[in-house]
Amino acid sequence: MQLEGKNVLITGGTRGIGKCMIQELIKGGVSKIAVIARDKENLKKLSQEFEGVKFLKITGDVANIEVLREAVARIEDKWGHLDILINNAGIVSAGPLEDIQDEDVYDQVAINFTAVLLLTKYCIPLLKSAEEGAILNISSGLGLIGMPFYSVYGSTKAAIRQFSDSMRRELAPFNISVTCAFPTATDTDMMQKFKGRKMDSPEFVAESSIQGMMNKEIQVIFGGEERLKENRLNFEAPAELDMLVAQNYEQRKTASLDHKAV
Structure with a gap:
């Protein structure tokens, strides 16, 4: 899949991984990007920072159904079809x-999962109108392995994995690919609490995720071989992983306290 000339819709595109994905899209030749975000000022700054790009800016919370409907209606009116949908917003x-x-x-269920279901639903007719469509869903490493103190967040991200599998199979006859990315700890505002910890850069996550989408990869899993080993252990011998997690239970609990980014 090539990016040049594609019409793109992305949620949460004014900072972090989302903004870095916009940079990647533009480098690839995208010049028409619709962005849904809550921060009106940061939305305005996109046009100043990326001159020559035609932004369709929708201010609002993805948890609001009317915001999602408005975004899709405006895309249909302005562009007629959509090539790429990126479900990135999360708390x-x-x-x-x-x-x-x-x-x-x-709020976590509404923003991290329900909004993804509904926005994808509304976008499907526009994606079917494209010669070649693509959906990129941003999940999390916690969507692959359930960890204590992230039960709600991890559950919403696991739901994104299942949803991605379902939609990939449902939309295959219409030449619409679905890629699901699973970032590990990434140096964004969401991880401010953990400054000083080794993390992936948002630029790396954005580039790898976009590349995976272009290659029509099913999954893009971050965290290297260690994460892959944990995934296998969680599937093949979950009780063994339980024991490993229990060894630093209190540390995990302390680290989770006040970890809130909304």
Whole structure:
């Protein structure tokens, strides 16, 4: 798949991995990008930073169904079809489940999962109108392995993995590919609490994810061989991984406290 001339819709594109993906898309020749984001000022800055790109800017929360409908209606009106959908927006609120506020449980499910379902649903007719369509869903390494204190966030990201598999098989007859990326710890605002820890750069995650989409890869898994070994262990001998996780239970609990990025 080539990027030049493609019409793209991305959520959460004003910072972190999302903004770096916009940079990658532009380097590949994309000049028409629709962006859904809550920060109106950062949306404005995109046009200043990337001159020559025709941005379709939609200010709003992806948890709001009307915002999603408006975005798709504007794309249909302006472009007529969509080539690439990137579901990137996400939030996290970690800690023991009993301590997570009810509103934070609902918001994580709404933004990390429900919004992805609905936006994809609304975009399918526009993607079918393209000669070659693609969907890139950003999950998380915690969507592959359930870890304590990230039960809600990890569950929403695991749901993205399952959704990606389902849609890949459902949309295959229409020449629409679906790629799911699983970043590990990435140096973004979401990980401010963990400054000083070794993390992937958002540029690396963006480049690898976009490249995986272009190559029509099913999954892009970050974290190297160590993460792949953990994935295999979790599938083949989950009780063994339970014991490994238990060894630093209190450290994990302490690290999760106040890890909130919304």
